Amino acid sequence: MPSSSPTRTRLTIFLSAAVLVLGGAFAAFYFASDRSHSANGTGSGDAKAATAMTTSPAKRTALAVSTVQAQEATWSQQLSVSGGVFPWQEAVIAAETSGLRVVEVAVDVGSVVRRGQLLAELARDSVDASLAQQEANLARARAAVSEAEANANRARRVKGSGAMSEQLINQYLIAEQSAKASVDAAVAALKSERVRLAQTRIVAPDDGVISSRNATLGSVVQAGNELFRMLRGNRLEWRAEVSAEQLSRVAPGQTARLSLADGSQINGSVRMLAPTLDPTTRKALVYVDLPTGSAARAGMFASGEILTGSSSANALPSSAVILRDGHSYVFQVDAQNVVRQIKVDTGRRQGGQVEILAPLPADARFVASGGAFLNDGDAVRVEAAA
Template sequence: MNKQTMKPMAALLLAAFVLPCVGIAVYSPVSNAADKKEEAQKPALTVSVTRPEKTTLPIRLTANGNVAAWQEASIGSESNGLRLTEVRVNVGDVVKKGQVLAVFSADTVNADVAQARAALLEAEATAAEAKANAARARTLESSGALSAQQISQYLTAEQTANARIASARAALNSQQLRLRYTQVVAPDSGVISARSATVGAVVGAGTELFRMVRQGRLEWRAEVTAADLRNIRVGGAARVKAANGSELTGKVRMIAPTVDPQTRSALVYVDLPTDTGANAPFKAGMFATGQFELGESGAFTLPQQSVAVRDGFSYVFRLSQDSRVHQTKIQPGRRIGDRIEVLSGIAADTVVVQSGAGFLNDGDLVAVSNAPRVAPPAGGARASK
C-alpha cells in the first residue's frame, strides 16, 4: 500500500475516534445540570409545623443565697472555777426549753450553801434576842427605870439584827443561785449546732459551751438586686432548692432595710418549714437557689424543640408558601415544661417548624407532614424590625 492510500485511511480512523468524545463533551454538561436541578427540588427534610399558642405562665424571680439559722443561742457557763462533770447532749440533738445540757461539780457550792444557811440561823437568833430586849425597853420607857440612851441602844440593836438577817438571807440566796448554775439548761427549744463542753474541764464564767439553733428554724437569705426588690412582697411564696437537690416552699418573712453599696443587692429573708430530724433536707450553711412566685401573666409559647440555639442566639424556622424555611431570630423568655415563651421576633400567626429545626439551614426546601392550622390564635407576639 502506497503512502497516498494510507493518509486517507488514517484520517478516517482519527475522525471515528474523536467524534464520540466530542459528543460526550457536548452532551454531558447538559445531563449534569438536569440532575442537579432535579436534586435541588428534592425536600431536605420532612417536618411538622406549628404556630405560637397563647397560654398563662407564672412570673418568677430567680435568686441565690445561703441557708442560715433563724436565730442562734449561745449557751455558756455561769459558774466560775467549777469542774465540768457531765455533758448530756451532743451536736444534732433536739432539746426542749429547760432541759439540762451539762452539770458542774456542786460539792464546793453545797458547802457554801450550808454555811450561808447557818449564818442566817445565827442572825435570826441574834435578832430574836435583840427584839425581846427592845420590847422590854419600850415597856420601861415611861417608868424611868432606863435612861433614854439605854432605850435607844436596845432599839438600835433590834434594827441592826434585822439588817443582819436580810444580809444573811441575801448571801444564802446567792449561794443557792450558784448551786442552780451548776446545771446548764437550754434557754429555748431547738437543735444543738455546736459543742465545746468537755468533761473534766474547769471553765470560767461566760465560757461558751454550746450553740443552738433556736426552735430548729432555718431561713434562706436570698440576694436580690435593688431593681427587683419592688416585685417582692412580705408573705409571698418562694421555692428554694439546695445543692443536694432538696426543695422546700418557704415564705418571705422580711426584706432587709438596706442595700449593700458594693453589690447593689439586698437580703430577702425566707422562712423555711421546720424539720429537726436527722434527715432534714436543709442544713445551716448550705448554698441554695430559689424562685420567688410573683403571680401569672399571658404569653405566646412554642415547643422547645421548635427553637434552635446557634452561636448563643435563639432561632426558629418560618415556613413560607413555597415550602422553604427562613431562619428567624427570636427573643426567648420564660420556660415551663416543654414550652418556651417568645417575647419578640415572630407574629402570632407565623407558621414555624416544630420537629427537625436543629437539622435545617436557611432556605432549605421541606416537606410538611401536618397541615398548619387555618385560624391563628387571638393577638400576636411582637415582630422584630
C-alpha cells in the same frame, strides 16, 4: 583579512537558524497550551452541568416536618437569685459560774433537745457547802433578831418612866433594826447560793438542735465560757441576695423555690426584707423561712427563684427554637410550604416550653422540630400538626 569574511558569514547563518528553531518551539508551546485550556474549560462546564443536574433533584426534595402554633399561657414571674442557708437564730449556751468542774455532758452535736433539758452538769460539792453555811448564817441572824426585838420591846415599855436611860433605849431600838437588816442580808446571800447551785445544771434555753459542743468532761469552766451552740427551733432561713431593682418586686409572703446541691428542691416563704443594702455589693438580703426537716443544712449555698406573680406568655416548644451564631430563630411555614427563618428573643422556660418575647401571629405555623436541618427559603412537606 580575506579569511574573516567566510567566518562571519557562517556565524550569521548559525544565529539565524537558532532564532528560527526557538521561534518554532515557542509557537508550538503556545498552541498546545491554548488547546489544553480549551479542553479544560469544556470539561469544567460539563462537570458544572452534571453537578447542577445532580443537585437539582436534591434541592427539589422537601423535608418532612410537623408544625405547631404559638400558645398563650399564664406563667409565673420569678427572680433568679442565690444565697446562703443560715440558722434562724443560734443560741450560745455558756457557763454562768466559775471554778467548777464539768462532771457530766448529756448531749452531743445533732442532739434534739427541749426547753429545760439537761445539757451538762457541774460539780456542786462546794456550792452545797456554801449553801449550808448561808442557811446557818440566816438562822443565827434570825436568833439575833429575836433577842433584839425583846430588848427593844422592854425599852419601849419603860420609856419615860426613868427606869432606863434614853441612850440605852435608843441602843436597843437601833440594835433591833440592825438585826432585821442582818436577816435580810442572810436571806439574800442564801438566795445567791441557791442561784449558784441551779447554775451547776446547764439546761437548754429553748427547743432546738445542738450545733456545736465545747464542754469537756473534767474541765473547769469560767463564767462566760461557751459550752454549746443551739439552733433555736431547728429553724433555718435562706438569705437570698437581690439587687435594688429586684428588691422592689419582692414582698413578704411570696413563695421561694431553692435548688440544693443534691438536686432536690424545697419551697420556702419570704419572711422579711432587709431595710438597707450592703454598701460594698449594693445588694440587699431577703430572708426566706425554710420548712423544718428539709434537706437544707446551715452553711449551704443555694440558688433558686422567688415567685413574684404571674403573667401571660407566647410559648412554643423548646424544640422549635434553634440556636445559631448566638441567636435564636424559628422557622415559619407559609401557604406554599416554604419556610422563613425569623430571629426571636426568648424569655422564661417552663415544662419544655419557651417564651417568645415578640408577638407572633396567632394562626402562623412553625416547624416543631428539625429546624437545624433547614435554611431560609427551603421547601418542606407538612405531615401533621404537633
